[in-house]
Amino acid sequence: MNITETKSIKTFDGFTKYFEHDSNITKTKMNFSVFTPKAEVKNAIIWLSGLTCTEENFITKAGAQAYLKDSNTMIICPDTSPRGLDLPGEHESYDFGSGAGFYINSTTENYKNNYRMYDYIKEEVVNILKENFKVTDISIMGHSMGGHGALILGLKEKNLFKSVSAFSPIVNPTKSPWGQKAFKGYLADEKEALLYDATELIKTGITRDDKILIDQGRSDQFLEEHLLTENIVNQARESGQKLEVKYRDGYDHSYFYISSFIGEHIEFHLKSLNK
């Protein structure tokens, strides 16, 4: 895959880098950032960001480099939607269109040619990791909308991802106003929504053999309306999906919260990547 490095900044003896490339799937330029540690890279973690984010937020704010510096594992942070388009309604709200791709393949007339973030991650980002960075094994995690993305990709592509974790994920988007709005705009048939809802996937028997890790602040302002963590807890229990939810007293939805626990998540992934 032809990717162009746009920035390279030495960080913790390794490099934080930014790239752009032409995507065959979204038919646009796409951006991503990475951190590659000093050692030869063997594995990767994909980080999927939340609403309004770009490839920039996690790599500048989460402090993840400090926990990866002595590993053989890189991290890659894709953008959250195609950019540079002007589709109907694409730039009108923070929770739909640009910055809000929801990691699904759109089937509506206006969006289906470009908003194919599920395939973009599953195929193109994975190919970039394997071909351009010579990565063997891959894990996936994310935050909020990106936590939802990590869960659905991790459940449906269980052989592709060695482990799955999420911060403050939208675990049941068909019951969440954020998810309902996005799915309505991106999906032509409302039944398709069930294919992109972690709780619903588990309900239909799409599960992983390993334990999924979810991290959730108890003072998260979106917990009750949008995130609905207990829905996946209940469904996982019923369906026998191993799931650990770490509730954190007093923590909110921010990158300050993520930075406080990103070390634990990286440790979780490094264990399965080095098995």
Added chain:
Amino acid sequence: MNITETKSIKTFDGFTKYFEHDSNITKTKMNFSVFTPKAEVKNAIIWLSGLTCTEENFITKAGAQAYLKDSNTMIICPDTSPRGLDLPGEHESYDFGSGAGFYINSTTENYKNNYRMYDYIKEEVVNILKENFKVTDISIMGHSMGGHGALILGLKEKNLFKSVSAFSPIVNPTKSPWGQKAFKGYLADEKEALLYDATELIKTGITRDDKILIDQGRSDQFLEEHLLTENIVNQARESGQKLEVKYRDGYDHSYFYISSFIGEHIEFHLKSLNK
């Protein structure tokens, strides 16, 4: 001092907080951020940011909280200039006026009533630490323009600050285009500039008994024109000021660089604060 908390976000078992207050020195509202660890706070480090920064950059990007979380030491990050004014020329360039206070007391007609960042740090920020946060001992550090600020405050107020360090500081601003431009705009008499130049201060015998720590990336794009690190190295040697400069191969001027070594600087300050 009357300060108003505008945000409080749980971070690493402590809190990242933002405050505003009316400054008697700048005659404006001033903003600052802090991280207070879980333990009772005894000491503080003041962080002075560089050109274009606000109270936001360091606290979101440097990853310092991870290194302070188990200490009894808070960090405070003041804004880099007064805000909310519209003085002649104040908002025309990134390296003068708003976002570029240079930690000096202005004496020019246009700026002397508000741009008094030296006294603001030395008096008001220190008072806030002592009165509002019950801090005993204080150290100071900063980056670029803020590294300059840390050096001049640390040299001139040596009894006020227990230790001094700087990332990529402007060590000799009277020889640097950034410093020359700022001092010309802020200072009525060019001789005053020598009072705010770390290398010149050391030359005139204003020194500290303890070792100053400077960190400098060798791939910093501003090193040769603006930072002039070797000037303070030579002057310190000549004047007997203990100084350690850690040159870092391949590192630039960014927060990625700062985040890579902020742990070492915090360790340096914690040692002298807990003596």
